[in-house]
Amino acid sequence: MISVDEHLDWVLAQVEPVATVTLPVRRAQSLVTTTDVHSSVDLPRFDNSSMDGYAVRRADLEGASSENPVVLPVAGDVAAGDQERHALAPGQVWRIMTGAPMPEGADAVVKVEDTDGHPHEPQLRVHPDEGAHIRRAGEDVKAGDLVLPAGSRIGPGEIAALLSSGVSEIEVVGPVRVAILSTGDELVPAGEPVGPGQIIDSNGPMLEALVREAGAYVVHVGHLPDDEGAIKKQLHRLLDHADLVITTGGVSKGEFDLVKKVLSGQGSMEFVEVAMQPGKPQGFGVLGRRDVPVFTLPGNPVSTLVSFEVFVRPALQRRAGRSEGGRLATGFATEGWRSSPERQTYTRVRIDRDPTGKYAVSPAGGAGSHLVGPLAVADALAVSDPKAAEVTAGSEVDLLLLRPRSEIDARLHAEDDDHDEEG
Amino acid sequence: MISVDEHLDWVLAQVEPVATVTLPVRRAQSLVTTTDVHSSVDLPRFDNSSMDGYAVRRADLEGASSENPVVLPVAGDVAAGDQERHALAPGQVWRIMTGAPMPEGADAVVKVEDTDGHPHEPQLRVHPDEGAHIRRAGEDVKAGDLVLPAGSRIGPGEIAALLSSGVSEIEVVGPVRVAILSTGDELVPAGEPVGPGQIIDSNGPMLEALVREAGAYVVHVGHLPDDEGAIKKQLHRLLDHADLVITTGGVSKGEFDLVKKVLSGQGSMEFVEVAMQPGKPQGFGVLGRRDVPVFTLPGNPVSTLVSFEVFVRPALQRRAGRSEGGRLATGFATEGWRSSPERQTYTRVRIDRDPTGKYAVSPAGGAGSHLVGPLAVADALAVSDPKAAEVTAGSEVDLLLLRPRSEIDARLHAEDDDHDEEG
Known part of the structure; x- marks a missing residue:
């Protein structure tokens, strides 16, 4: 058996970001830039007013005050978006709107507010400072300034900054297209009748949701019976269209483990036993002329979930050019539980808030890898020390979060509010 | 002026979750259940093997050991998905695969592993315990057990648990459809030529990205010039199709602020000044026969962003039946900055990690609400005490995160790794 870290390092060493594409900025949300991006314009683009009011020559307002207002004629109105070039003659003002040139x-x-607001002959009650309420061209960003360094993830703020800077297309690591294939004669797609000895394929839809949540695109979710020819044909088809392939089932030691049989010896494919519980039988390799990473996960839903979080999610992030590690946290065990000595144990836990605001965790349901009931209440996997046979109450535990942290924190926040209302 | 909390409370008091819909489980990702959901089946559905091996009668293996193996004939193979009902006669075994009945x-x-693996006449080397390696029907979940309480958000684990439990459709708070409308003669859509006095409409695409990231659906992103008739017609059309409408621009005191003019007196619409910086002019109301919440945000991109995070995001969450508060955090100011006395100031900050692992924050760019450059580097809004005129270096500050926490933590994690490698 090899350790989790050894296997993860071996996997990630073979995973490269997908090819670069050029996309309109609006379509690049959550993708990662591959080059530094510079502004093509000054920002603001032109001198403009930051307030509704009157554009003036200061010299005309020498000594103006509330007690001693100066009245000047309005030459005209200039609104935001006005494309004419106006000039202000001495002894006059222009009525001007916010954002107008x-x-x-x-x-x-x-x-x-410093006038009587008259449309034609306003009383002006201050002698403004030089440049008062003028936003100067280029005071925010100058043409050529760096807007976004290479390696930035495009979020809403990045979209606003890029578009404002005159950048309408950018080069990014392309979207990652993922194919999912569940195998096994026992599997029936959700919604179809389930015969004796059969079970619903929950892995396909679960992986679909996991991949989407990780920011990648699901291009195929399918299920195949234990038919060597069909599995082989479908896998080769997927290698032409997907950037990452995930299979479940068919990788144990049994006679009917056809995924292992079909893929053994292909590309860099290796089937190994990893010192973890659950998720011991792992297969990974880079296959086909497009070097597509292929993960063959054990078919049990809990093993599938743990394998995804430990190996597939980091690989997906790397394939998308993104940093990993965003799902790590720590918490305190509110009760003890047994872990598997010699294997890194991933225990599904529920997160609550302890009085100091830290995460307090307790096991969600039983430890058996086939128990899918607790999947619905688990917030995280608690990662135990492979050398220890138990996690003791009160000890600090490393967590791999199973939900976005914002979702966990929102629930805890709502529960705090409930307590406050009760108290 | 009213306080931020007063305005937010007034807004949220008028926002109800959208109507309930019944969806296939796979299509309900990230939506919230409206009823308790119970399992319609036992899980496992039938007694099955948790290992590859041989199904036996214990009485036949009395005294079996490595030194004294018992050899028994194989009656046949039973694989996962086998729909035939087999019976084991005394003095025989069935070869059985993981998951098979x-x-x-x-x-x-x-x-x-406790045999020689022979397909027809295996040597069996143990006397197993009663029920060894059998997963019993109903040991995980019993038909009628609660799988998911009302108010649960559907994630990958929930999808697996529901489908496994024989639930293929569920009742959820429907997806929230959002329409976005930027107004202003000065705005030009991204990618089109920009004339004198004009600027790119970055608000529309920024809001589109914000709404998507908040888990809602954008059904319209448009832009209209300052034309009262056109704005009126479009707003009424959107009220028929969207569950929430966001406009930007046209809400100051100027003559050309047509959004305010068109919506004043409609539904519960109110235009108020909120004691915040930026984002003072806010409009909100519930309009039309479908009681659609309408937010009219100030047109400046930074004001738009802050207004979205402070008012619109919580309303979107409530409209989707979700808990709020997932974007809150705290940090320490690494340097001081000025805030606006009498107004709650939202300062864009960059987050780094201090040596104890806490968030260390410093201002991202200047404080002017028109500065869009720093939008691309800001990780959060630091919320200042409205009574204070400054935030002092070293003080704790409340943060409204502008990115998913996982993304911030992933970047900090990657930077830590870089430092480790350098050190």
Whole structure:
């Protein structure tokens, strides 16, 4: 048996980001930039008013005050989006709206609150500072300035900054397309009648949800019976269209473990026993002319989930050019539980909040890898020390979160509020 | 001016979850259940083997050991998915695969590792315990057991548990459909030529990304010039099709603020000044025969972003029946900055890790609400005490995260690794 870390290192050493693509900024959400991106324009693009008011020449307002307002005629209105080039003559003002371009010759804005707001002959009650309420061209960003370094993940703020900077297309690590294949004569797709000896294929839909949540695209979710020819044909088809393939089932020692039989000796494929509980039988390799990473996970739903979190999610992140490690946390065990000595044990736990605000964890349901009931209440996998035979109450435990942290924190926040209301 | 909390409470008091829908489990990812969901079957559905091996009658293996193996004839093979009902006669065994149904009369499984694995006349080297390696029908979940309480958010684990439990459709709070409308003569859609006095509409695409990231569906992203008739017509059309509407621009005090003009007096619409910086001019109301919440946000991109995080995101969560509060965190200011006295100030900050593992925050770029450059590097909004005129270096600050926490933590994790490698 090899350790979890050895296997993960071996897997990740073979996983490369997918090819670069150029996409409109709006379509690049959650993808990662491959080059530094610079602004193609000054921001603001032109001098403009930051307030509704009047564009003025300061010299005309020498000594103006509430007690001693200056009245000047309005040459016209300039609104945001006005494409004409206006000029301000001495002894006049332009009425100006927020975001509107400054008329030539104006050197300050008097905001409407410092006037009587008259549309034609306003009383102006201040002598403004040089440049008051003017946003100067280029004061935020200059043409050529770095907007986003290579390796940035595109979120809403990045989209706003790029578009404002005149950048409408960017080069990113492409979206990762994933194919999922469940195998086994016993499996029936959800919604179809289940005969004796048969079970619902929950792995396919679970993996589909996991892959989506990890920010990748599911291009195929299928199920095949234990038929060597069919499995072989389908796997080769998927290697042409997907950037990562996940299979479940068919990798134990039995006679009917056809995924192992079909893939053995292909590409860099290796089938190994990893010192972990659950999830011991793992297969991985890079296959086909497009070097597609293929994971063959054990078919038991809990083993599938743990294998995904431990090996597949980091590989998906790397394939997308993203950093890993965002799902790590620590907590305290509120009760003890047994772990498997010599194997890294992943125990499904429920997270609560201890009085100091830390995560307090307790096992969710039983430890058997076939128990799917507790899947619905588990928030995290508690990772035990492979040298220890138990986790003791009160000890600190490393957690691999099974949900986005925001979702866990939102639930805890809502529960805190409930307690507050009760108390 | 009213406080942020007063305005938020007023908004949320008017926001109800959207109507319930029944969906196939696979299509309900990230939606929230409205009823308790019970299993319709026992899990496992039938007694089955947890190992590859031989199904036996224990009485036939009395005294079996490595030194004294018992050899018994194989009646046949039973694989996972085998739909025939087999029976085990005394003095025989069935070769059985993981997940295969137990033959009638068998009371234990001898795993293949405790035999010589012979397909017809295996040497069996143990006297197994009663029920060894048998997963009993109903030991995980019994028909009628609660699988998921009302109010649960459907994630990958919930999908697996529901499908396994024979549940293929569930009742959930429906997906939330959002329409986004930017207004202003100065706006040009991304990718089109920008004339003098014009700017790119970055708010529409930014809001689209924010709404998607918050788990809702964008059904319309549009832009309209300052044309009262066009704005009125479009808003009424959107009220028929969307579950929430967000507009930007046109809500200040200027003559050209047509969104305010068109919506004033409609439904419960109110235009207020909120004691916050940026984001002071806020409009909200519930409109139309479908009681659609409408937010009119200020048009400046930074004001738009802050308004979304403070008011719209919580409303979207409530509309989807989800808990709020998942984006809250705390950090320490590594340097001081000024905040607006009398107003709750939201300062864009970058997050780093301090030596104790806590979030260390510093301002990202300038404080002006028109500065879009720092949008791309800000990880959070630091929320200042409205009574204080500054945030002092070293003080604890409340944070509203602008990115999923997993993304922030992944970056910090990657940076830690880089430091480790350098050190």
